[in-house]
Amino acid sequence: MSNKKEQTREMILKTSYPLFAKDGFNKVTMKAVCEASGLSRGGLYSHFSSTKEIFEAILENLNEKDEMNFYKEMAEGMSAPAILDRALSLMEDEMAHSEDSLSLAMYEYAGNISKESMDKFNQIGEKKWTDLIEYGMKRNEFKKVDTVEIVNVIMYAYQGVRMWSRIVTMSPEVFASIIKHIRSALLKEE
Amino acid sequence: MSNKKEQTREMILKTSYPLFAKDGFNKVTMKAVCEASGLSRGGLYSHFSSTKEIFEAILENLNEKDEMNFYKEMAEGMSAPAILDRALSLMEDEMAHSEDSLSLAMYEYAGNISKESMDKFNQIGEKKWTDLIEYGMKRNEFKKVDTVEIVNVIMYAYQGVRMWSRIVTMSPEVFASIIKHIRSALLKEE
Numbered sequence: 001m002s003n004k005k006e007q008t009r010e011m012i013l014k015t016s017y018p019l020f021a022k023d024g025f026n027k028v029t030m031k032a033v034c035e036a037s038g039l040s041r042g043g044l045y046s047h048f049s050s051t052k053e054i055f056e057a058i059l060e061n062l063n064e065k066d067e068m069n070f071y072k073e074m075a076e077g078m079s080a081p082a083i084l085d086r087a088l089s090l091m092e093d094e095m096a097h098s099e100d101s102l103s104l105a106m107y108e109y110a111g112n113i114s115k116e117s118m119d120k121f122n123q124i125g126e127k128k129w130t131d132l133i134e135y136g137m138k139r140n141e142f143k144k145v146d147t148v149e150i151v152n153v154i155m156y157a158y159q160g161v162r163m164w165s166r167i168v169t170m171s172p173e174v175f176a177s178i179i180k181h182i183r184s185a186l187l188k189e190e
Numbered sequence: 191m192s193n194k195k196e197q198t199r200e201m202i203l204k205t206s207y208p209l210f211a212k213d214g215f216n217k218v219t220m221k222a223v224c225e226a227s228g229l230s231r232g233g234l235y236s237h238f239s240s241t242k243e244i245f246e247a248i249l250e251n252l253n254e255k256d257e258m259n260f261y262k263e264m265a266e267g268m269s270a271p272a273i274l275d276r277a278l279s280l281m282e283d284e285m286a287h288s289e290d291s292l293s294l295a296m297y298e299y300a301g302n303i304s305k306e307s308m309d310k311f312n313q314i315g316e317k318k319w320t321d322l323i324e325y326g327m328k329r330n331e332f333k334k335v336d337t338v339e340i341v342n343v344i345m346y347a348y349q350g351v352r353m354w355s356r357i358v359t360m361s362p363e364v365f366a367s368i369i370k371h372i373r374s375a376l377l378k379e380e
Contacts, residue, residue: 103353104297110357122358149367156350156368157343163293163353164346167300168312177339178346 009047012037013058020055021100025108055109058102063124066090070128080136081187087132088179091158095175098165107163122155129154133186142186150185157181199237202227203248210245211290215298245299248292253314256280260318270326271377277322278369281348285365288355297353312345319344323376332376344372 015037019028028051034044048054073083094100110118129151136142157178164170205226209218218241224234238244263273284290300308319341326332347368354360 107294107297107353107357115357115359118358122354146367146370148363149371152364152367153343153347153371156354156364157347158350159354160346160348160350163297164312164349167297167305168308169305173338174342174346177336177342180336181339181343 005047008039008043009057012039012044012047012054013061016051016054017058017102018100020058020105021102023105025051025055025105025112028105052109052112055105059106059121062102063121067124067128070132074132074135080132080139080141083132084136084183084186088182092175092179095158095161095165095178096172098162098170101162101166103159103162104166125155126151136186141188143188145185150182153185154182195237198229198233199247202229202234202237202244203251206241206244207248207292208290210248210295211292213295215241215245215295215302218295242299242302245295249296249311252292253311257314257318260322264322264325270322270329270331273322274326274373274376278372282365282369285348285351285355285368286362288352288360291352291356293349293352294356315345316341326376331378333378335375340372340375343375347371 012033016028016033019032019036030041030044030051033039033051033054034041037044048057070083070087073086106118130147133142133145133147133150137144137147161170161175161178165174202223206218206223209222209226220231220234220241223229223241223244224231227234238247260273260277263276296308320337323332323335323337323340327334327337351360351365351368355364
């Protein structure tokens with residue numbers, strides 16, 4: 001892909017992200033993406049043929065970036081607590097910005113696709129956290145824990161907060177308490 | 191309220207519950223409730239004037255029933271671990287039946303009302319769990335924990351599972367692992 005084409009593609013993803021975060025998946029139209037990106041209908045369609053394609057490209061980007069960080073850091077031999085801290089601080093920041101959350105959009109999007117595609121997405125998150133916890137235990141930097149249990153607590157407490165923070169008033173103490181819980185479940189001394 | 195009137199009211203709530211669980215809040219119409227309950231339009235409207243009223247009555251019922259159980263058991267001096275086990279087993283059962291979950295409906299409903307009303311709902315859950323944990327610590331049956339932290343983990347891990355189990359394949363091991371985590375966070379010996 002030429003550099004210019006790639007740049008336009010990235011710009012489309014960047015300008016349509018807030019539309020999905022604000023309105024969910026179903027309400028966003030290609031017309032709205034045209035307006036947000038300043039592209040003509042023809043310009044937009046030369047990159048993406050539907051909001052589904054755009055949304056999938058956004059999810060893929062997010063996933064890849066996050067996954068890459070974990071594996072890159074492990075490959076570099078960074079300590080497990082340091083990788084955990086980086087990931088949890090990102091997580092806390094995301095929880096604090098419910099207006100940027102794609103939870104509702106993902107929920108609606110899931111209604112339009114097969115369960116298998118959502119499973120794939122979920123498994124990437126599961127695998128990433130499982131591998132980090134195994135890495136930390138092998139290096140003797142994390143407590144010996146039930147990996148599956150902690151991975152599920154991390155993933156679903158996070159998703160619960162992301163969803164509910166959009167519909168109830170949630171103080172930063174809630175985010176901090178979830179982060180603290182995960183840290184103390186894994187780290188040997190606090 | 192006469193017994194007959196009360197019975198019809200309960201029947202309306204019972205027959206409309208699965209509609210909200212299946213379709214969310216926005217898609218359910220008074221017409222659909224008429225059909226499900228077998229009532230005429232006039233019959234239904236003599237009890238409820240909108241799906242919002244019906245849904246609120248359902249939420250109130252659920253909340254009251256659950257809250258009542260906690261406080262009744264504490265007032266009777268039941269042991270904290272026994273109350274916890276009863277509550278967690280109910281929770282695990284609910285997680286296993288994502289088709290009965292009102293999560294999507296609550297999410298959509300929240301878009302139609304003030305954040306304060308949802309806050310009230312959330313605070314009932316928070317208070318109930320907080321009181322149980324304090325009760326268990328006072329009786330020396332629970333570990334000394336950070337109550338706010340554990341309450342948040344319980345509430346949001348549960349909500350995360352309730353939401354996500356509708357869009358990804360979730361095995362009973364996931365539910366069991368969340369329950370196990372909560373138990374071992376609170377109980378002194380396993």
